[in-house]
Amino acid sequence: MGRYGIKNSTAIRVDNLIMFSGLTGLDLETGAVVEGGFEGQARHALRIFEDILADLGLTLDNVVKVTCQLRNIDDFATWNDVFLDVFDAPYPCRTTTGAPLVVGDIEVEITASIEPRR
Amino acid sequence: MGRYGIKNSTAIRVDNLIMFSGLTGLDLETGAVVEGGFEGQARHALRIFEDILADLGLTLDNVVKVTCQLRNIDDFATWNDVFLDVFDAPYPCRTTTGAPLVVGDIEVEITASIEPRR
Amino acid sequence: MGRYGIKNSTAIRVDNLIMFSGLTGLDLETGAVVEGGFEGQARHALRIFEDILADLGLTLDNVVKVTCQLRNIDDFATWNDVFLDVFDAPYPCRTTTGAPLVVGDIEVEITASIEPRR
Numbered sequence: 001m002g003r004y005g006i007k008n009s010t011a012i013r014v015d016n017l018i019m020f021s022g023l024t025g026l027d028l029e030t031g032a033v034v035e036g037g038f039e040g041q042a043r044h045a046l047r048i049f050e051d052i053l054a055d056l057g058l059t060l061d062n063v064v065k066v067t068c069q070l071r072n073i074d075d076f077a078t079w080n081d082v083f084l085d086v087f088d089a090p091y092p093c094r095t096t097t098g099a100p101l102v103v104g105d106i107e108v109e110i111t112a113s114i115e116p117r118r
Numbered sequence: 119m120g121r122y123g124i125k126n127s128t129a130i131r132v133d134n135l136i137m138f139s140g141l142t143g144l145d146l147e148t149g150a151v152v153e154g155g156f157e158g159q160a161r162h163a164l165r166i167f168e169d170i171l172a173d174l175g176l177t178l179d180n181v182v183k184v185t186c187q188l189r190n191i192d193d194f195a196t197w198n199d200v201f202l203d204v205f206d207a208p209y210p211c212r213t214t215t216g217a218p219l220v221v222g223d224i225e226v227e228i229t230a231s232i233e234p235r236r
Numbered sequence: 237m238g239r240y241g242i243k244n245s246t247a248i249r250v251d252n253l254i255m256f257s258g259l260t261g262l263d264l265e266t267g268a269v270v271e272g273g274f275e276g277q278a279r280h281a282l283r284i285f286e287d288i289l290a291d292l293g294l295t296l297d298n299v300v301k302v303t304c305q306l307r308n309i310d311d312f313a314t315w316n317d318v319f320l321d322v323f324d325a326p327y328p329c330r331t332t333t334g335a336p337l338v339v340g341d342i343e344v345e346i347t348a349s350i351e352p353r354r
Contacts, residue, residue: 007320008330012300014349015133015251019301022331064130065137069333073218084125094126095140095227097187098218100309100334109331113132133251182248183255191336202243212244213258213345215305216336231250 010052016114018056022067023048024104038075038105042082045108058112060086065093065111072105073098079106090117128170134232136174140185141166142222156193156223160200163226176230178204183211183229190223191216197224208235246288252350254292258303259284260340274311274341278318281344294348296322301329301347308341309334315342326353 011020025034025041034044050060066087070079076096083094092110101107129138143152143159152162168178184205186197194214201212210228219225247256261270261277270280286296302323304315312332319330328346337343 007325008302008327009300009353010329012329012349012353014253014300014351017132017135017253019329019347021329022333064127064132066126067331069217073220076220089125091126093128093130093137093139095185095225096220097140097225098220099305102309102312102332102334107331107333111137113130115132117127117130135250135253182245182250184244187335191338194338207243209244211246211248211255211257213303213343214338215258215343216338229255231248233250235245235248 011056018058018062018112018114020049020052020110020112022107022109024101024107026104033104038072039078039082041104042079042106042108043086045106046082046086049108049110053112058114059116061088061116062112062114063087063092063110064113064117066095067109068094068096069099069101069107070096070105071098071101075105092117129174136176136180136230136232138167138170138228138230140225140227142219142225144222151222156190157196157200159222160197160224160226161204163224164200164204167226167228171230176232177234179206179234180230180232181205181210181228182231182235184213185227186212186214187217187219187225188214188223189216189219193223210235247292254294254298254348254350256285256288256346256348258343258345260337260343262340269340274308275314275318277340278315278342278344279322281342282318282322285344285346289348294350295352297324297352298348298350299323299328299346300349300353302331303345304330304332305335305337305343306332306341307334307337311341328353
């Protein structure tokens with residue numbers, strides 16, 4: 001599951017649960033943070049997860065939990081807008097806090113299920 | 119499972135595991151941080167989890183993991199006291215770190231099992 | 237599973253998944269942070285997880301997810317080296333952020349599976 005050339009696994013399944021590595025708004029071809037500021041990075045990270053899920057035959061509807069860390073906690077309102085726009089109801093569980101980050105302005109991690117949430 | 123009117127799900131089950139959204143010491147009717155300082159917020163957040171668990175026919179004995187972020191890491195001793203008071207042995211697994219928070223002085227997240235821990 | 241005398245459980249199994257409490261580079265006999273700076277602490281924490289896994293008849297090959305918080309985000313490169321040295325490919329999923337910590341310079345948490353990752 002190393003589609004993006006990072007050494008840690010992008011996703012590992014145990015029973016019906018799939019755990020993922022955290023991602024930020026990095027262009028994984030160039031290693032550069034994508035354009036578009038915080039919102040651009042947030043949407044990009046979720047798009048990569050969508051790609052990884054698609055490789056597994058799944059969609060964002062299989063995401064049951066989203067854990068997010070923001071470099072600037074003031075970006076929470078924007079993050080909330082992106083979350084509600086990208087996911088459909090019933091929304092995944094979610095936890096958001098602030099944190100110093102290695103790179104980028106957001107670190108997102110998902111957990112998915114083989115069954116779509118409902 | 120949206121008992122408290124927040125848009126993200128409060129709890130989602132996969133196999134025998136139940137994942138939850140993070141909570142803080144918010145009065146979910148008024149949206150205000152509850153009184154009683156850090157300890158009051160910590161106890162309130164765990165009480166909301168107890169309510170959500172009860173809706174699922176479960177209790178705090180079904181909690182297997184507690185992940186907690188503190189706005190002020192110096193509140194750890196108080197958090198530890200609350201944790202040992204609210205839960206019974208054998209205690210859940212636990213990880214506590216500090217973090218900037220969107221609101222409140224503590225962010226708590228639990229993971230539960232359909233089977234009580236032992 | 238309280239081998240190390242901490243009151244919260246060190247590990248709890250649900251289905252084929254095993255959740256663990258977060259650990260840092262503490263000598264669990266003396267309660268003191270181990271020597272060797274950040275790298276010594278990181279290796280020590282992973283060694284304790286190896287011991288706990290051994291008690292369960294498992295090895296580091298059963299680790300599917302590693303969540304890590306660094307007191308100083310600049311220690312990421314060292315953490316990455318330790319991670320790649322201690323684990324074998326295919327590597328676990330991983331998320332790393334910064335955070336104020338109760339004690340030590342690293343907080344590590346693992347999730348394991350009854351089946352070795354592949």
